[in-house]
Amino acid sequence: MASRSSKSQGLVGFGLYAYLALTLLFPIIVIALWAFYDPKVGWFPPDIIPRSFSLSAWREVLADRNIWPSAMLSLFVSIVVTVLTGALAFPTAWALAQFPFRLKRAVEIFILAPVIVPGIVVAISLGEIFFRFGLFGTVLGVILVQLIGTLPFMIRILTATLEGIPNELIYAARTLGASPRVAVLCIALPLAWPGFAAGGLLTFIASFEEFEKSFMVGAPKVQTLAVRLWSYLGGDILVLPTAAVVTFILLTPMLVIFILAERLSKDDVMAAGLGKL
Amino acid sequence: MNPTKVNTLTLLLCLLPGVGYLLVFFGLPLVTVVFGSFTSRAPGASPITLDTWITLFSSPVYLDGLWFSLWLGIAPTAVSLLVSLPLSALMQANETSQKLFGTLYRIPLVVPGVVAGFLVLVILDRGGMASRLLMPLGIPMPRLVRDDWGVGAIIASSWKTIPFMTLIIAGAMAAISKDILAAARTLGANRLTVLWRIQLPLAQPGITAAVLLSFIGSLGSYVIPSLLGPAYPLPLSVHMFAEGFQKGNWPMVYAMGTLLSVLAIAVLLAYYAIVGSFSRGSAALTARS
Numbered sequence: 022m023a024s025r026s027s028k029s030q031g032l033v034g035f036g037l038y039a040y041l042a043l044t045l046l047f048p049i050i051v052i053a054l055w056a057f058y059d060p061k062v063g064w065f066p067p068d069i070i071p072r073s074f075s076l077s078a079w080r081e082v083l084a085d086r087n088i089w090p091s092a093m094l095s096l097f098v099s100i101v102v103t104v105l106t107g108a109l110a111f112p113t114a115w116a117l118a119q120f121p122f123r124l125k126r127a128v129e130i131f132i133l134a135p136v137i138v139p140g141i142v143v144a145i146s147l148g149e150i151f152f153r154f155g156l157f158g159t160v161l162g163v164i165l166v167q168l169i170g171t172l173p174f175m176i177r178i179l180t181a182t183l184e185g186i187p188n189e190l191i192y193a194a195r196t197l198g199a200s201p202r203v204a205v206l207c208i209a210l211p212l213a214w215p216g217f218a219a220g221g222l223l224t225f226i227a228s229f230e231e232f233e234k235s236f237m238v239g240a241p242k243v244q245t246l247a248v249r250l251w252s253y254l255g256g257d258i259l260v261l262p263t264a265a266v267v268t269f270i271l272l273t274p275m276l277v278i279f280i281l282a283e284r285l286s287k288d289d290v291m292a293a294g295l296g297k298l
Numbered sequence: 299m300n301p302t303k304v305n306t307l308t309l310l311l312c313l314l315p316g317v318g319y320l321l322v323f324f325g326l327p328l329v330t331v332v333f334g335s336f337t338s339r340a341p342g343a344s345p346i347t348l349d350t351w352i353t354l355f356s357s358p359v360y361l362d363g364l365w366f367s368l369w370l371g372i373a374p375t376a377v378s379l380l381v382s383l384p385l386s387a388l389m390q391a392n393e394t395s396q397k398l399f400g401t402l403y404r405i406p407l408v409v410p411g412v413v414a415g416f417l418v419l420v421i422l423d424r425g426g427m428a429s430r431l432l433m434p435l436g437i438p439m440p441r442l443v444r445d446d447w448g449v450g451a452i453i454a455s456s457w458k459t460i461p462f463m464t465l466i467i468a469g470a471m472a473a474i475s476k477d478i479l480a481a482a483r484t485l486g487a488n489r490l491t492v493l494w495r496i497q498l499p500l501a502q503p504g505i506t507a508a509v510l511l512s513f514i515g516s517l518g519s520y521v522i523p524s525l526l527g528p529a530y531p532l533p534l535s536v537h538m539f540a541e542g543f544q545k546g547n548w549p550m551v552y553a554m555g556t557l558l559s560v561l562a563i564a565v566l567l568a569y570y571a572i573v574g575s576f577s578r579g580s581a582a583l584t585a586r587s
Contacts, residue, residue: 051427169324
């Protein structure tokens with residue numbers, strides 16, 4: 022019985038990792054081959070592995086004056102979006118978690134609405150509105166449009182975190198003479214740290230990889246990394262090696278943050294933020 | 299202090315940053331979209347008109363776009379569900395691999411859609427890795443990128459939505475008490491019966507939510523179909539971009555945007571109808587997480 026069970030366990034494990042190898046490892050290897058092949062020798066079918074390797078695509082990308090500004094811009098936009106999302110979401114989440122009021126369900130549904138309505142619809146319309154106000158093609162415009170997508174999740178995650186804080190702690194602080202504002206800032210805000218950490222990482226990732234909304238509002242002037250990668254792929258000439266290198270540059274910080282996020286957050290915040298409507 | 303009595307002003311001030319922001323930057327554009335679809339900018343025409351809608355629903359190009367948008371929403375959702383359900387169930391069955399696998403399978407969640415499209419391009423396009431690997435075996439590679447059915451786009455979308463669905467469904471399944479599963483097994487149910495009669499019904503709210511969110515996500519996607527999809531038909535999202543920024547036909551952009559939003563909201567309402575009344579649905583889902 023025990024051996025049969027361990028055998029089936031092994032089979033299940035094999036199935037899971039075979040899935041990973043096919044959908045994750047295999048594509049990464051192919052991209053790596055493209056990033057390191059030697060364009061002078063070429064890599065044509067039916068060769069499965071390039072005949073020689075070189076770093077020329079990397080040299081080309083790293084020498085490209087546009088890549089570093091794009092990377093810095095992506096980093097800057099993501100940090101600003103993360104900070105702003107946290108700052109805007111906290112008071113609203115506090116109200117949703119602590120105050121009973123009529124229309125609460127309506128407010129909750131409205132906050133969920135940006136997740137339901139396709140992002141491209143709002144972004145394209147906002148692009149036209151921004152055009153009239155001179156915000157089209159500006160970094161500020163891109164930050165503003167990204168906040169629409171990140172706020173709902175942050176509010177949901179923070180609300181769930183704040184609901185978990187025992188009311189007694191707030192009451193104790195109030196009894197001991199803290200004003201409501203001090204009680205919120207000194208008790209609730211620090212206790213909401215896990216929510217900020219989880220929501221912040223989620224926001225940062227979402228902002229860093231965001232393409233469609235940024236593209237509708239910022240292109241072609243504001244070139245974040247994702248938008249630049251698009252210009253390598255969807256442009257007139259398909260630059261596969263360059264795109265492969267940019268893919269790696271784009272993925273590395275994502276994966277670092279991703280693994281950090283896994284370590285930091287015990288609860289499944291993403292499931293908590295998305296699994297209920 | 300009576301906690302139920304809160305100063306209305308305090309409440310509004312607290313709600314203002316988040317809700318106010320969404321009202322201005324989400325609500326306003328959405329209202330612009332809906333009303334804009336009934337306006338005309340042509341000189342001499344009446345300012346309020348149904349012309350755009352009539353054009354939208356009488357043009358075969360746009361109608362094909364509508365069906366193709368729906369197809370690109372439904373097909374990846376169906377594919378993802380077929381993969382996610384077994385994946386979620388296998389994850390419950392094997393606890394030792396849960397930790398590492400549970401981290402790694404989510405990686406596509408943080409991979410931009412542009413990159414997902416690029417992966418499909420280098421593997422499945424003609425001359426791509428798949429055709430090179432199959433060539434020695436004598437298996438011809440069917441056309442999967444820029445094909446009529448959008449198979450390449452469906453694969454790329456599914457690649458992104460499978461981890462998303464698995465995350466939610468596995469979360470729902472993990473929340474089921476182990477005692478229930480053990481009880482069923484003791485009473486003679488085999489693993490498949492447990493999955494079919496216990497795990498799936500109990501995880502159903504999570505599954506429905508995952509299906510809904512994945513459909514909506516794929517419905518409006520722009521980058522994957524424009525990279526991997528066929529030249530005809532184009533989904534509404536791609537039409538919208540071309541109509542707006544290339545032709546300046548904004549009423550048509552707004553009409554298509556309204557249509558996509560209405561479709562998404564209709565699916566949400568159907569979801570609420572399936573799960574039950576508003577409150578019952580939210581209670582069931584809240585209790586789960």
